[in-house]
Amino acid sequence: MQLYNSLTRTKEPFVPHEPGRVSMYTCGPTVYHYAHIGNLRTYIMEDVLDRYLRYAGYDVRRVMNITDVGHLTSDADSGEDKMLKGARREHKTVMEIARFYTDCFFEDCRKLNIRRPDVVEPATACIGDFIRVISALLEKGYAYKAGGNIYFDTSRLKQYYVFHNFEEEDLAVGVREGVEEDGNKRNKADFVLWFTKSKFADQELKWESPWGLGYPGWHIECSCISMKHLGEYLDLHCGGIDNAFPHHTNEIAQSEAYLGHPWCRCWFHVHHLNTASGKMSKSKGEFLTLSLLESRGYDPMVYRFFCLQSHYRRSLVFSYENMDNAKAAYRRLVARVAALRPEGEVDRAAFEAQRAAFVQAMDNDLNTSLALTALYDALKAPLNDATRLALAEDYDRVLCLNLAEAARRLREEESAAPAADAALVREIEAQIAARAEAKRAKNYAEADRIRAELAARGVTLIDTREGTTYRLEGQGKA
Ligand code: AMP
Ligand code: ZN
Numbered sequence: 001m002q003l004y005n006s007l008t009r010t011k012e013p014f015v016p017h018e019p020g021r022v023s024m025y026t027c028g029p030t031v032y033h034y035a036h037i038g039n040l041r042t043y044i045m046e047d048v049l050d051r052y053l054r055y056a057g058y059d060v061r062r063v064m065n066i067t068d069v070g071h072l073t074s075d076a077d078s079g080e081d082k083m084l085k086g087a088r089r090e091h092k093t094v095m096e097i098a099r100f101y102t103d104c105f106f107e108d109c110r111k112l113n114i115r116r117p118d119v120v121e122p123a124t125a126c127i128g129d130f131i132r133v134i135s136a137l138l139e140k141g142y143a144y145k146a147g148g149n150i151y152f153d154t155s156r157l158k159q160y161y162v163f164h165n166f167e168e169e170d171l172a173v174g175v176r177e178g179v180e181e182d183g184n185k186r187n188k189a190d191f192v193l194w195f196t197k198s199k200f201a202d203q204e205l206k207w208e209s210p211w212g213l214g215y216p217g218w219h220i221e222c223s224c225i226s227m228k229h230l231g232e233y234l235d236l237h238c239g240g241i242d243n244a245f246p247h248h249t250n251e252i253a254q255s256e257a258y259l260g261h262p263w264c265r266c267w268f269h270v271h272h273l274n275t276a277s278g279k280m281s282k283s284k285g286e287f288l289t290l291s292l293l294e295s296r297g298y299d300p301m302v303y304r305f306f307c308l309q310s311h312y313r314r315s316l317v318f319s320y321e322n323m324d325n326a327k328a329a330y331r332r333l334v335a336r337v338a339a340l341r342p343e344g345e346v347d348r349a350a351f352e353a354q355r356a357a358f359v360q361a362m363d364n365d366l367n368t369s370l371a372l373t374a375l376y377d378a379l380k381a382p383l384n385d386a387t388r389l390a391l392a393e394d395y396d397r398v399l400c401l402n403l404a405e406a407a408r409r410l411r412e413e414e415s416a417a418p419a420a421d422a423a424l425v426r427e428i429e430a431q432i433a434a435r436a437e438a439k440r441a442k443n444y445a446e447a448d449r450i451r452a453e454l455a456a457r458g459v460t461l462i463d464t465r466e467g468t469t470y471r472l473e474g475q476g477k478a
Pocket of ligand 2: 026027222247
C-alpha cells in the first residue's frame with residue numbers, strides 16, 4: 001500500500017516495523033464539548049485506514065487517548081485549561097464533563113460506524129507514566145525547571161521543526177498570534193511538560209510530583225500513552241492536520257529524546273472540514289454536530305458517505321447543499337443494492353477481477369472516492385446479482401456504509417408502505433405530541449428519547465418554526 005507520509009512529504013510504500021503487524025496511534029478528542037463534524041471527519045478517515053489495513057490482512061493494534069487534562073486554549077501552552085473551561089460553562093466537575101463528553105463522542109462514533117480502538121486511555125489514568133518520562137528527560141538534560149514548571153529544551157535537538165520548514169527566528173511564540181511570551185522559556189519553541197505554576201492556578205485536577213503539586217502538559221500524554229501500549233517503535237500516527245504543529249512536532253521531540261532513536265515511521269494527517277466562513281472550531285463555539293445533522297434529517301451514514309467522496313488530503317467544504325447531494329447519491333446507491341436479488345452462485349474469478357479495482361484505489365493513498373467509483377462499477381458490471389452483491393458487501397467491510405442493512409430496510413419499507421400508512425401516521429403524530437409536551441415540561445431526556453426511538457424506526461423529526469414535521473426513510477417530508 002502507498003501512503004502519504006507527512007514526515008517525508010512523499011507518497012511511499014507503507015512498511016510496518018514487524019511484517020504483518022501494525023501499531024497505530026490516534027490523537028483522541030479533548031472532551032470538553034461535543035465533537036464537531038470536522039473532528040468526526042478526521043475520525044472517519046482514520047477509521048477507513050484502520051479497517052482497510054485489517055481488510056488487507058494486517059494485525060492492527062490501535063490506541064487512542066482521551067484528553068481530559070492539560071489541553072490549554074492555545075496549543076502553545078497558554079490560556080485556560082479547556083476542560084476547566086467546559087466544567088465552568090456547565091457548572092459541573094471536570095470529571096463529570098469528561099465522562100459526559102467521552103460518552104457522547106463514542107455514541108457519535110457508533111452512529112458513524114467508527115470502530116472503537118483496541119485501547120482507549122484517558123490522560124488522567126496515566127499520570128505516573130508522564131512523571132516517569134519527564135524525570136528521564138530531566139536526567140538526560142532534555143528538560144529544565146523554570147518558574148515552577150518543567151520545560152522541554154528544544155535547543156538540545158539537531159532538528160526540532162520536522163513538519164514545518166519555519167526558520168526559528170520567524171516564529172512567534174508557538175506560532176500562534178496573540179500568545180503571551182512565557183518568560184521562563186529558554187527558547188521560543190520550548191514547551192511545558194509539567195505545570196505547577198500557571199496564570200490559571202485554580203486547576204481542579206492536580207497530582208503530586210517530584211516538582212510539586214501540578215498537572216501535565218498536553219503533548220506528553222500522547223507520547224507516553226503510545227509508548228505504554230505500543231512500545232518503542234510506532235508504525236502509524238494519525239491526527240488532524242492542525243495537530244502537526246506544535247502537537248506532533250513536540251511529541252516527536254520528547255519521544256525521540258527519551259528513547260534515543262527514531263520513533264514513528266509514518267504520519268497520517270487528515271485535512272480540515274471547513275464551512276464557507278472558514279475553519280470549524282470547538283473553542284469558537286460555532287460548530288456543527290452529528291446530532292444537529294440528524295435533527296435536520298441526515299442519516300449519519302450520509303455524512304460518512306459525504307466524507308468518503310473526497311480524499312483525506314484535501315480540505316473539504318461543508319454546506320447543506322453538499323449534504324443534500326450526498327443524501328440523494330447515498331439513497332440511489334442503497335436503491336441499487338436493494339434491487340439486487342441474491343440468486344445464483346458467486347462467480348469467484350469475476351469477483352476477484354472486479355475487486356482488484358477497489359484494492360488498487362485504496363492502495364493508492366486511501367483514495368476513497370475512487371473506491372466508491374469501483375463500487376458503482378461493480379454494481380453495473382455484467383455479472384450476476386449474487387456476485388455484485390458479494391462485491392458490495394465485501395467493499396462495505398471497509399467503507400462501512402451499512403449498505404446491506406439500508407437496502408433491507410428500503411425493501412421492507414417499499415413492501416409495507418401502503419397498508420401500514422394510516423396507523424403509522426397516527427402513531428407518529430401521537431409521539432410528536434408527547435415530545436412537545438416533554439419539551440414544555442423541560443424533560444429534554446424524554447424528548448430526546450422519543451426522537452431517537454422514532455429515528456430508529458426510520459422516522460426523522462424536523463423541527464421548524466411552525467412546529468414539528470417528519471420524514472420517513474425513503475419518502476419525502478410529511
Ligand atoms: P480535539 O478534540 O480538538 O483535540 O480534536 C480532535 C481531532 O479533530 C484532532 O485530530 C484534530 O486535529 C481534528 N480536527 C480539529 N478540527 C478539525 C476540522 N475542522 N476538520 C477536521 N479535523 C479537525
Ligand atoms: Zn495527540
